[in-house]
Each structure stands twice: as C-alpha cells, then as structure tokens.
Amino acid sequence: MVHVCTIVPISLTVGANRIIPAVAIPHPLGDPTKTPVEEKIIRRKLVDKALKALQTEISEQTVFSE
Amino acid sequence: MSFRVVHYINQFFAGIGGEDKADVPPELRQGVVGPGQALAAALGSEAQVVATVICGDGYFAENLEKATADILQMIRSCNPDAVVAGPAFNAGRYGTAAGAVCAAVSKELGIPAVTGMYPENPGVDMFRKSAVIAKTADSARGMKDAVPAMARLVLKLLRKEELGSPEAEGYLEQGLRKNFFTDVTGAERAVEMLVNKLAGKPFVTEYPMPVFDRVAPNPPLKDLANATIALVTSGGICPKGNPDHIEASSATKYGEYGLEEFDLLTASSHETAHGGYDPTYANNDPNRVLPVDVMREMEKEGVFKKLYGKFFTTVGNGTPVANAKRFGAEIAAKLKKDGVDAVILTST
Structure with a gap:
C-alpha cells in the first residue's frame, strides 16, 4: 500500500510505510488554480510516483518526495 | 505584577x-x-x-x-x-x-x-x-x-x-521517567505486582511499554503490468447523495462502491461526505481525491492490468482509532480475497 496525502507527519505517526506527499488537503491529487489539462498532468505524475513507490524495496517508513 | x-x-x-x-x-x-x-x-x-x-x-x-x-x-x-x-x-x-x-x-x-x-x-x-x-x-x-x-x-x-x-x-504522559527513593526494593515491588496480577487484582507498572502500531513494510510489487490495483480513500468520496450515510465526522462505517462503469468521476456522479475540509474542490472534481480518471487511462495504456472494480471509502475526521483499525482490517481482507496486488490510499 502507498499513502498519498498532504500532511506527511500524520502519515508517519499513524505508521504508513510508503508515503507520497500530495498537493493540498482539500485536493490532494489536483490543483484548481491550474487548467484541467495541467491538473491532470499533476495527478498523473502523483499516481506514477505512487506506482513507482509500490515497486520500490524499502526497509523502513519512506517518504518519496522526489 | x-x-x-x-x-x-x-x-x-x-x-x-x-x-x-x-x-x-x-x-x-x-x-x-x-x-x-x-x-x-x-x-x-x-x-x-x-x-x-x-x-x-x-x-x-x-x-x-x-x-x-x-x-x-x-x-x-x-x-x-x-x-x-x-x-x-x-x-x-x-x-x-x-x-x-x-x-x-x-x-x-x-x-x-x-x-x-x-x-x-x-x-x-x-x-x-x-x-x-x-x-x-x-x-x-x-x-x-x-x-x-x-x-x-x-x-x-x-x-x-x-x-x-x-x-x-491531568496532563498526558510525556514519556519521562523520574527517579525517587523508596524503602521497598525492586524485587519486592515486582513480586507484589506479580502476586496482584495472578490474583486478578489491579496493579500499576513502573515501566509502561510504548504502544507502537507499526507493521513491517511489504515487499515491493514485482509485476506491475499484470497487477490489479485498488483505490481506497479516507477523503469521503462516495456516490452522489451518500447512499449509506457515511458520517461527516467520527465515521462508524466505510462504503464500497462500483467503479466498473466509470471512466472518471464527475460532479454529477460523486461527491465527498467529509466534513473536515472545504468540499468545493472535491465536489467539483472528485478525481482530485480519488484519481479514477488517471487510473483508467493508465489501465488502458497497459501500465497495469486492472483497476479493481470497486473502491472503498470512509471519512477520516475525528474517526476513533479503533473504528479506523477495524475498517482497515475488513477492507484489507476483502481486497486480499479478490486478488488485489496493491492499493493506493488517498487522504485529505
């Protein structure tokens, strides 16, 4: 499981192991200030990152910020 | 002064x-x-x-x-x-x-x-x-x-x-230990505690164990192209009208809803039940919380094999940890039974 969320410290506290920092609390996988096309690119990048994290070997809680 | x-x-x-x-x-x-x-x-x-x-x-x-x-x-x-x-x-x-x-x-x-x-x-x-x-x-x-x-x-x-x-x-434990003098040795205090425990009587430990709820990380997903991926969220996304009345806070339940017929979520098909954040953005475009549009696109491109046919959802807003734990265990059991290989969990 990979956790896509904005408040990373809470995710770390509750014990998620693979963490992807997201955009903002009310729209973790979107950005209403962008055009719909740009927004979808942002979302695609985050999901891509999440899928990469799922395929990454880890030994402890890991925040995939890059 | x-x-x-x-x-x-x-x-x-x-x-x-x-x-x-x-x-x-x-x-x-x-x-x-x-x-x-x-x-x-x-x-x-x-x-x-x-x-x-x-x-x-x-x-x-x-x-x-x-x-x-x-x-x-x-x-x-x-x-x-x-x-x-x-x-x-x-x-x-x-x-x-x-x-x-x-x-x-x-x-x-x-x-x-x-x-x-x-x-x-x-x-x-x-x-x-x-x-x-x-x-x-x-x-x-x-x-x-x-x-x-x-x-x-x-x-x-x-x-x-x-x-x-x-x-x-009346404050919460800070994880500090303080030394103090006592006439009773550690051995005697320990035996007294043990005797009380055996007798089913209350006793107070002098060294409480920390409560860590940690699981070892799972091994990585090996074969993405053949994987079934599920979406789960604590952001409250649900079919328009919130048919199961998931609570806006202190949720006592989660919902499971079909995704088969959706290529994306829209303002007319879905909304959020969450009462802990401004729902405007999620209600206008629920994919901002549950990225169905992008997942469907990647499924068609063959990045992974299948987007699991249902999503699980609850409201993470003052939700008691005990409830959340139960939701998690039940959802995980269902996903496992249906052969889901990996999960993307989104939170607001």
Whole structure:
C-alpha cells in the first residue's frame, strides 16, 4: 500500500510505510488554480510516483518526495 | 505584577469561520478572543492574556515551517511569560498546530507552553514529549473542564513549581521517567505486582511499554503490468447523495462502491461526505481525491492490468482509532480475497 496525502507527519505517526506527499488537503491529487489539462498532468505524475513507490524495496517508513 | 500569557487558537474558535476559512494565515490580536475569555477567568489575577495569535488549521498544516516561524515571531513580540494553545480536543490539524506552537515556544523562547487535547488526537503522539498537554474531552463540549486544567498547569509552571505525575495533574504522559527513593526494593515491588496480577487484582507498572502500531513494510510489487490495483480513500468520496450515510465526522462505517462503469468521476456522479475540509474542490472534481480518471487511462495504456472494480471509502475526521483499525482490517481482507496486488490510499 502507498499513502498519498498532504500532511506527511500524520502519515508517519499513524505508521504508513510508503508515503507520497500530495498537493493540498482539500485536493490532494489536483490543483484548481491550474487548467484541467495541467491538473491532470499533476495527478498523473502523483499516481506514477505512487506506482513507482509500490515497486520500490524499502526497509523502513519512506517518504518519496522526489 | 501578573504574568503575561499569549493564547494560540485556530480560525474556528476565533469566530473567523469553519473549513472555508481554514486557509487564513497567522494573525496577532491584542487581548482575548473566543475561548481566551474563559482562559483569562481561569488564570485569575496571577496572569493575564495579553494577546491572541490566530491561524487557520489548513494554512498551518500546509505551511508548517513558515507558519511556525511567523507565529513564533508574533508571540515573541508580545514578550510573554508563557503560551497557552487550544484546547484542540480531537481536531487533528488543530492539535498538530497547537502542539507544534508549544514545542517551538519551549525550544526557542524557553518559556512554559501548555495545550490541551483528547488522548487520541494525532498531535499528542507528535508533541507529547515536547509539550505539556492537558487531557481533554474529544469535543468542545469539554471546554469548561479543559480551560481550567490548562490554566492550572501553566500557572504551576509559571510559579516554577514541579509538576506531579500525569495522573495527578491531568496532563498526558510525556514519556519521562523520574527517579525517587523508596524503602521497598525492586524485587519486592515486582513480586507484589506479580502476586496482584495472578490474583486478578489491579496493579500499576513502573515501566509502561510504548504502544507502537507499526507493521513491517511489504515487499515491493514485482509485476506491475499484470497487477490489479485498488483505490481506497479516507477523503469521503462516495456516490452522489451518500447512499449509506457515511458520517461527516467520527465515521462508524466505510462504503464500497462500483467503479466498473466509470471512466472518471464527475460532479454529477460523486461527491465527498467529509466534513473536515472545504468540499468545493472535491465536489467539483472528485478525481482530485480519488484519481479514477488517471487510473483508467493508465489501465488502458497497459501500465497495469486492472483497476479493481470497486473502491472503498470512509471519512477520516475525528474517526476513533479503533473504528479506523477495524475498517482497515475488513477492507484489507476483502481486497486480499479478490486478488488485489496493491492499493493506493488517498487522504485529505
């Protein structure tokens, strides 16, 4: 499981192991200030990152910020 | 001369607004605001609330470092003897902010800082070691007990009196151990505890074990192209009309809903049931919380084999940990049974 969320410290506290920092609390996988096309690119990048994290070997809680 | 106290509260208790105003940046006001009135009364003549710092919970959570620095600057400018934050009850972001402010105040200004939270507030685990946290009820209904408890603690600290045990003083354990002298040896105390335990009688351990809820990381997904991926969210996305009436806060249930017929979620097909964030963005485009559009696209491109035919959803807003644990276990069992290989969990 990979956790896509904005408040990373809470995710770390509750014990998620693979963490992807997201955009903002009310729209973790979107950005209403962008055009719909740009927004979808942002979302695609985050999901891509999440899928990469799922395929990454880890030994402890890991925040995939890059 | 009385002590000078600065009070930290969020936008809600300041009367600025609810979630729609959660993005307001820090602001300094002279005197008391909102619950500050009760705090001033509880402090009596020994201390006065000279100023109030207000910050939106959302703003704080999304700008941790800047918000902490700006708030610290405002507090410093008031030249206080102590800071009181909250009480935050079971509000997660408020608790996190109040805890962070207290931790920064103790560290940077070296003056007492006291907050108040419900023991399950996520801010407790993050800041229990660096802040004195009065134990409160889970909602503002507990205000009349919380404020005097916080006032009592901060006055004690201002008088430079030593705090007694967490149980005696009504604050949450900080993970500290204190040495003391006793006539009874460790061996005798241990045997006494054991005898009580065997007899089914109560006993108090001298060395409580920490409660860590940790699982070892799962091995990585090996074959993405052949994987079935499921979407799960605590962001409250549900079919329009919230057919199962998932609660806007303190959820007692989760929902499972079909995704087969959707290439994307729209404002007319889905909405959020969540009462803890401004729902405008999620209601206008639910893919912002549950990325069905992108997942469907990637499925068609063959990035992975299949988007699992259902999604699971609940509202993570003051939800008791025990409930969340049960939801998680049940959802995981269902996903496992249906051969799902991996899960993307999104949270707001």
